[in-house]
Amino acid sequence: MKKKVTKGPGPKEFVGKVISDKMEKTVVVEVIRAKPHPLYRKVVRRRKKFYAHDEKGAKMGDWVRIRETRPLSKLKRFVVVEIVRKEEK
Numbered sequence: 001m002k003k004k005v006t007k008g009p010g011p012k013e014f015v016g017k018v019i020s021d022k023m024e025k026t027v028v029v030e031v032i033r034a035k036p037h038p039l040y041r042k043v044v045r046r047r048k049k050f051y052a053h054d055e056k057g058a059k060m061g062d063w064v065r066i067r068e069t070r071p072l073s074k075l076k077r078f079v080v081v082e083i084v085r086k087e088e089k
Contacts, residue, residue, distance in 0.1 A: 011068040018062045027054045052078040061087030
């Protein structure tokens with residue numbers, strides 16, 4: 001009898017702001033999430049930077065959606081899926 005292989009929940013996706021676009025085809029995205037403190041229940045903001053591969057041409061200040069992928073380099077583990085909102089100048 002064959003075992004059924006079920007796929008898990010899928011790759012992680014985040015929405016964040018591009019804080020650096022100085023590299024070729026790579027952007028640094030800052031993701032801010034709010035979660036309650038486990039004991040005191042106050043909402044605490046946490047932020048983390050992700051390096052993402054960018055074929056879409058995102059610029060600094062743009063909001064982008066990134067998705068987890070296979071390791072592309074030492075630091076890059078995400079790829080830009082879409083530009084959610086462009087920065088207005």
